Amino acid sequence: MKTQTVMIDRTTVPIEGERNLLELCRKAGVELPTFCYHSEISIYGACRMCMVEVEGRGIVPACSTKAEDGMVLHTNTKQIRNLRKVIIELMLASHDQNCTTCPKSGDCRLQSIAKQLDITTVRFKQVSSAKPTDLSSDAIVRNPSKCILCGDCVRVCEEIQSVGALGFAYRGVQAQVGTCFNKGIGEIECVGCGQCVKVCPVGALTPKHQISGVWEAIYDKSKTVVVQIAPSVRVALGEYFGKEPGSLTVGRIVTALRRMGFDRVYDTNFGADFTVVEEGKEFLERRRTGENLPQFTSCCPAWVKFAEQYYPDFLTNLSSCRSPQAIFGSLCKAFLPKELGITRENLVVVSVMPCTAKKFEANRAEFKTNGNPDVDFVITNNELALMMKENGIDFDRLELGSFDMPFGFSTGGAAIFGASGGVSEAVLRFAGETLAKGSAQEFKQLRGGEGITTTEITVGSETLRLAVVSGLANARELIDRIRKGEAHYDLVEVMACCGGCVNGGGQPITGDRTAVSKRAKGLYENDKMLQFHISSENPYLQQMYAESLPHKKAHELMHTVYENRKRITQEDIILEESSGEKALSLEICFGTSCFLRGSQKLYKDLMTYIRENKLEDMVEFKANFCGKQCKKGPVLNINGKVLERCTFDGAKAEILTSLHK
Amino acid sequence: MSGKFGKKFEQVCDVLDRHEHHPDNLIAILQEIQEVYSYLPEDIMTYVATALGVSPGSVFGVATFYSHFTLAPKGKYVVRVCDGTACHVKRSEDIIKALEEELKLGGGKNTSDDLMFTLETVACLGACGLAPVVVINEEVHGSMNPEKAKALIEKIRSGETGHG
Structure with missing residues (x-):
C-alpha cells in the first residue's frame, strides 16, 4: 500500500498515526506556536496559535485537524503570521505585563512567543484590571491578572488528576478560570500537586516561593541551617544550567549549597531509606495478619490529601509511615540540636523538592512540635536554581562535593523513589531480603509504566500482588475497582504526578518532551552507582536504629495519622432555621462517603417520621459536609450522641429515648 | 411555619x-x-x-x-425594568435611577438590605406597546414614569407593614 503523506512547507511527510496536524508538523521539525496543546490532555483548540493553511480548505487549527493523505500545508503564510500577531497583541492587551516582577519571566510562553513573532508594540488599549492574587494555598499562588484562559490547568486538574479544583466560570468578557465560589485555592479540594503550575504557559499559576525566608535563615547567625535534597532534584536541577534532563549533578549541587551558606548539606535519601524500612516492616506485618491490605504508599503528599478527601474509608490502608522529607525533618529536629548544642528553634531545616505539595506537607500540624515545624522551608528546584543564580554561582565551574554525614548517606533503594514504581521496588527489595535472604533483586517490571501497572512477584515462598499507579485519575480508577471488590492487591504505590516525582509540579519547565523518562533513567543509573541497593543495608541507618531508635521512639518519629478532610471548608447547611432551644437537635452528614452510604434516604425517612408524629416544633435539623467518621457512615448526631452506621430504626429509637429524658 | x-x-x-x-x-x-x-x-x-x-x-x-441563574438571594419582590429599545427611548433610564434612589441600590448592589426588593434591568420584555414597562414579580405595569414606579414600591411597602 502506498504510504499516506502530507506536504508541509514543501517537504513530504509520511502519516504514521499522528494524532493531528500539529503532531505531524512536530515530526517534520516545525514547532508551531501553541498555548493550549498538550499531548497528555484533551484537545481544546482555544488559543488559535497553531493555525496552518491547508490548500483547498483555508486556515485551520493544526491541533484539532486530522492529517489526511495528500494535504498540502503552509505553516507561516502572510495571513497566518498577521493573525498570530493580532492574537498575541490582544492577549497582551488584557494581560498584566509587569514581566520583570513575574515569577514566570524567562519560562513564560507568552513572552517567548511574543518575542518569536517580533511583537514590538501592542496596538490595542490596555484593558486589564488588576485582580487580587490568591495566596491561600501553601503550595500554589494564583494570579488571575496573568491568566490567558487557555484552560490547560482546568483540563489537567480534571482529566489527569480527577480533582477539578479549577474551572471556567462566568461568560463573555467576564469569563475566568477560577475556583468554586471564588474561594481561595487553599480552601478547596486542590491537592497542591502543581500539575497546573507545570502546564500554565504564563505566570497565572506558580509555586509559592519561600526564597526570602531561606536567605533570612542563612543570614541569621543564631541559626544553624541544614538542607536536604530530594532524589529527583539531582537529575533535574542541571536543566537550569544547560544540562540534559537526567544528568546527575549531585556533586555540584552539594558544593553550591555549601557556598550559599548552608551549615550542613544532607540528603532526603537518608530519610527515604528509613521510609523503606518502616514501610516494609509495616507491610510484612500486615501481610502476616492480613489486616488493612492492600497497603497504600504514603510518601506523596498530594495523594495523601486526595485520599483524605475522597477515600476516607481507605485511610487505614495507607501506610502510617511518613514521607522521606518528613522523616528526615523529624530525625533532624530530634537528634541534631543535642549534637550541635543548640535549641530546636535554632535549627532550621530546608528541603529542596521537585514538588509543590511538599510545601503543604511541611505545614501539616502532625509534623510540628509546639508549633515548630520539622521542616521549616520547602523550596522547589526552580527556587534553588534562582537562589544559586542570585549567588552568582557558575554551575559548570563548581568543584564536586559530597554530602555531610551521617544524614547524607543513602542506598540505591532511596535513589529510585523519584520515579513511579521506585518506592514499591525499594520496599520489595527490603521485604524480599527479609523473607528470603539473598533473594533481593531489581524489579524492572515495576518501572516506567504509564497509568496503572499491575504484576505478581514471588519472593521466597510468598507471592505478592502489586499495583503501581501515577496520576490521580488513574488512582481513582484503580481504587474504585478495589472498593467494588473487582481487584485485589497487597501493595499499591500511588504518585500524584504521572511518572512520579521526576514529573513533579516543582520540576523545571522544559520543551524536551522526553524529559520525564530521561530523569527517571538518571535515577536508576544513580542506583547502579551506589554501593548498597537495599535500604536496610545503610550502615548509618543500622547504627541509628541500634543506638537511638528503640521501637517506640521510631514509631513516634517516623509514623503519622491521617484525617478525613472536607473537600471545601464551609459552613454547615441549616436545613431549617430554628429559634430558641429545641428538645431535639439532629445533625446529619452529607459528605461524599455518607452520601454514598445512603444519608439522603435516611434524612428523607426521618423528615417523614418527624412530620407524621408532629414533632416539628421540637426539632432542629442541620447537615454538615463531613463529620469525619466516614468509615462508619452514614453518621447522625442526635443531641450530641453520634450514631454510626445509622439506620432509620436506630435513629427512631434514639429520638424516642431523647424525648423521654 | x-x-x-x-x-x-x-x-x-x-x-x-x-x-x-x-x-x-x-x-x-x-x-x-x-x-x-x-x-x-x-x-x-x-x-x-x-x-x-x-x-x-x-x-x-x-x-x-447562564444569566438565568443567580447566586445571591433575591428580594421578595423582583422589580424588572425594561431597557429595550422602545422603553429606552421612552426614558426608562429615569425610572431605573428613581428606583435605585428609592431602594438605596446601585454600584453593583441590586437587592435591598431587608431582602424585600431586587432591581433588575432586562433587554426587552416584548411588551413594547406599553413602554416603558416595569414588571414586579409576575405583574406587568405599563406606561410607567419615575413617580408611578415609586408609588408602586410605596404601595408594596405599606401592604407589607400592614401585614407585619
Whole structure:
C-alpha cells in the first residue's frame, strides 16, 4: 500500500498515526506556536496559535485537524503570521505585563512567543484590571491578572488528576478560570500537586516561593541551617544550567549549597531509606495478619490529601509511615540540636523538592512540635536554581562535593523513589531480603509504566500482588475497582504526578518532551552507582536504629495519622432555621462517603417520621459536609450522641429515648 | 411555619432523585433548585456536586455561565425594568435611577438590605406597546414614569407593614 503523506512547507511527510496536524508538523521539525496543546490532555483548540493553511480548505487549527493523505500545508503564510500577531497583541492587551516582577519571566510562553513573532508594540488599549492574587494555598499562588484562559490547568486538574479544583466560570468578557465560589485555592479540594503550575504557559499559576525566608535563615547567625535534597532534584536541577534532563549533578549541587551558606548539606535519601524500612516492616506485618491490605504508599503528599478527601474509608490502608522529607525533618529536629548544642528553634531545616505539595506537607500540624515545624522551608528546584543564580554561582565551574554525614548517606533503594514504581521496588527489595535472604533483586517490571501497572512477584515462598499507579485519575480508577471488590492487591504505590516525582509540579519547565523518562533513567543509573541497593543495608541507618531508635521512639518519629478532610471548608447547611432551644437537635452528614452510604434516604425517612408524629416544633435539623467518621457512615448526631452506621430504626429509637429524658 | 419544616431541602432531594443523580441533567437540576430557593445557595450547590459525583467547580461554572441563574438571594419582590429599545427611548433610564434612589441600590448592589426588593434591568420584555414597562414579580405595569414606579414600591411597602 502506498504510504499516506502530507506536504508541509514543501517537504513530504509520511502519516504514521499522528494524532493531528500539529503532531505531524512536530515530526517534520516545525514547532508551531501553541498555548493550549498538550499531548497528555484533551484537545481544546482555544488559543488559535497553531493555525496552518491547508490548500483547498483555508486556515485551520493544526491541533484539532486530522492529517489526511495528500494535504498540502503552509505553516507561516502572510495571513497566518498577521493573525498570530493580532492574537498575541490582544492577549497582551488584557494581560498584566509587569514581566520583570513575574515569577514566570524567562519560562513564560507568552513572552517567548511574543518575542518569536517580533511583537514590538501592542496596538490595542490596555484593558486589564488588576485582580487580587490568591495566596491561600501553601503550595500554589494564583494570579488571575496573568491568566490567558487557555484552560490547560482546568483540563489537567480534571482529566489527569480527577480533582477539578479549577474551572471556567462566568461568560463573555467576564469569563475566568477560577475556583468554586471564588474561594481561595487553599480552601478547596486542590491537592497542591502543581500539575497546573507545570502546564500554565504564563505566570497565572506558580509555586509559592519561600526564597526570602531561606536567605533570612542563612543570614541569621543564631541559626544553624541544614538542607536536604530530594532524589529527583539531582537529575533535574542541571536543566537550569544547560544540562540534559537526567544528568546527575549531585556533586555540584552539594558544593553550591555549601557556598550559599548552608551549615550542613544532607540528603532526603537518608530519610527515604528509613521510609523503606518502616514501610516494609509495616507491610510484612500486615501481610502476616492480613489486616488493612492492600497497603497504600504514603510518601506523596498530594495523594495523601486526595485520599483524605475522597477515600476516607481507605485511610487505614495507607501506610502510617511518613514521607522521606518528613522523616528526615523529624530525625533532624530530634537528634541534631543535642549534637550541635543548640535549641530546636535554632535549627532550621530546608528541603529542596521537585514538588509543590511538599510545601503543604511541611505545614501539616502532625509534623510540628509546639508549633515548630520539622521542616521549616520547602523550596522547589526552580527556587534553588534562582537562589544559586542570585549567588552568582557558575554551575559548570563548581568543584564536586559530597554530602555531610551521617544524614547524607543513602542506598540505591532511596535513589529510585523519584520515579513511579521506585518506592514499591525499594520496599520489595527490603521485604524480599527479609523473607528470603539473598533473594533481593531489581524489579524492572515495576518501572516506567504509564497509568496503572499491575504484576505478581514471588519472593521466597510468598507471592505478592502489586499495583503501581501515577496520576490521580488513574488512582481513582484503580481504587474504585478495589472498593467494588473487582481487584485485589497487597501493595499499591500511588504518585500524584504521572511518572512520579521526576514529573513533579516543582520540576523545571522544559520543551524536551522526553524529559520525564530521561530523569527517571538518571535515577536508576544513580542506583547502579551506589554501593548498597537495599535500604536496610545503610550502615548509618543500622547504627541509628541500634543506638537511638528503640521501637517506640521510631514509631513516634517516623509514623503519622491521617484525617478525613472536607473537600471545601464551609459552613454547615441549616436545613431549617430554628429559634430558641429545641428538645431535639439532629445533625446529619452529607459528605461524599455518607452520601454514598445512603444519608439522603435516611434524612428523607426521618423528615417523614418527624412530620407524621408532629414533632416539628421540637426539632432542629442541620447537615454538615463531613463529620469525619466516614468509615462508619452514614453518621447522625442526635443531641450530641453520634450514631454510626445509622439506620432509620436506630435513629427512631434514639429520638424516642431523647424525648423521654 | 412548622408545616413547612425542612421542605426545601427535601425538594432538593426529590429533584436529584427525579433526575437519577445524572450529571447530564445538571442544568435542569439547577433550574428546579432555583425555583425552590429563588437562588442557588453555595452549600446546596456543593451538595448537588456531591450527589452527581462532579466537582463543585463545575457546578459553579454552569451556575455562573447562564444569566438565568443567580447566586445571591433575591428580594421578595423582583422589580424588572425594561431597557429595550422602545422603553429606552421612552426614558426608562429615569425610572431605573428613581428606583435605585428609592431602594438605596446601585454600584453593583441590586437587592435591598431587608431582602424585600431586587432591581433588575432586562433587554426587552416584548411588551413594547406599553413602554416603558416595569414588571414586579409576575405583574406587568405599563406606561410607567419615575413617580408611578415609586408609588408602586410605596404601595408594596405599606401592604407589607400592614401585614407585619
